[in-house]
Amino acid sequence: MRKQNIWALLLIAALALGFSFAQEASQRQAAVKEHHLGVSQNGTNCGICHAASAPEIPPDAACLKCHGSYEKVAQRTAAVEHNPHDSPHYGTTATCTACHSEHGTSGAICSDCHLFKYEM
Numbered sequence: 001m002r003k004q005n006i007w008a009l010l011l012i013a014a015l016a017l018g019f020s021f022a023q024e025a026s027q028r029q030a031a032v033k034e035h036h037l038g039v040s041q042n043g044t045n046c047g048i049c050h051a052a053s054a055p056e057i058p059p060d061a062a063c064l065k066c067h068g069s070y071e072k073v074a075q076r077t078a079a080v081e082h083n084p085h086d087s088p089h090y091g092t093t094a095t096c097t098a099c100h101s102e103h104g105t106s107g108a109i110c111s112d113c114h115l116f117k118y119e120m
């Protein structure tokens with residue numbers, strides 16, 4: 001093989017490696033929660049929450065496709081002291097992403113004012 005060809009091959013290999021690193025990095029930035037690995041093909045299927053090709057903050061409907069209805073979600077935490085899904089202020093209307101983050105740390109907005117203990 002001529003020297004030129006070897007350099008060309010090395011260049012292609014380097015580009016391919018760089019591309020796969022870049023791809024991996026962008027997926028790591030958008031890592032999903034452990035409880036969603038099973039439904040998202042290990043975090044690679046972004047489309048279960050993001051319909052648009054350019055991801056936006058998902059509307060409640062995207063979560064409720066799988067989680068049923070707000071009332072169903074509220075039932076799951078009915079035994080939690082001060083049900084975050086059915087509060088005297090917002091009832092069953094507060095938007096999911098006000099408290100739940102998928103790629104970052106979740107935090108109940110209730111804690112802006114109250115000292116309730118939640119497990120998120």
Ligand code: HEC
Nearest residue numbers: 035036039048049058062063064065066067096097100102
């Ligand atoms: C493709 C289906 C699917 C979508 C879409 C989805 N989830 Fe889930 N989610 C699941 C499954 C399955 C589980 C694990 C079983 C369970 O707890 O229901 C889960 C678990 C969870 C849990 C943890 C439950 C626990 O036991 O601690 C939270 C919180 C949650 N989802 C919130 C959300 C929010 C918020 C959204 C929207 C941004 C969302 N999910 C979108 C399927 C989905």
Ligand code: HEC
Nearest residue numbers: 060063067073076080084094095096099108109118119120
């Ligand atoms: C006001 C804040 C808040 C909003 C809004 C909210 N959640 Fe939650 N959610 C929480 C907190 C806090 C917990 C954990 C409660 C605990 O167990 O301590 C939780 C727990 C859950 C769980 C796990 C319940 C279980 O079985 O333990 C699911 C599933 C869930 N939320 C889904 C949703 C979905 C879907 C929406 C929107 C329709 C939503 N949440 C809106 C605060 C919120």
Ligand code: HEC
Nearest residue numbers: 030032036040043046049055056057058100101102103104
């Ligand atoms: C289980 C639902 C879920 C899955 C799966 C998911 N996301 Fe997200 N994504 C969210 C939620 C909720 C937000 C809102 C911000 C947050 O919670 O971190 C978000 C926000 C984003 C944002 C920022 C949008 C904005 O306008 O601020 C980007 C970019 C993004 N996701 C990319 C991805 C990519 C890429 C994947 C696949 C590797 C992915 N997401 C998979 C739920 C999901």
Ligand code: HEC
Nearest residue numbers: 082083084085086087088089090094109110111112113114
């Ligand atoms: C902006 C501040 C603020 C936020 C955010 C907030 N609260 Fe409150 N909450 C208050 C104040 C102030 C009171 C007392 C005034 C009253 O009783 O009307 C109160 C009262 C309550 C009470 C007692 C009401 C009663 O009828 O006895 C409960 C339960 C409660 N909050 C739950 C929650 C939950 C759950 C969340 C999150 C979903 C939340 N709060 C978010 C400020 C807040």
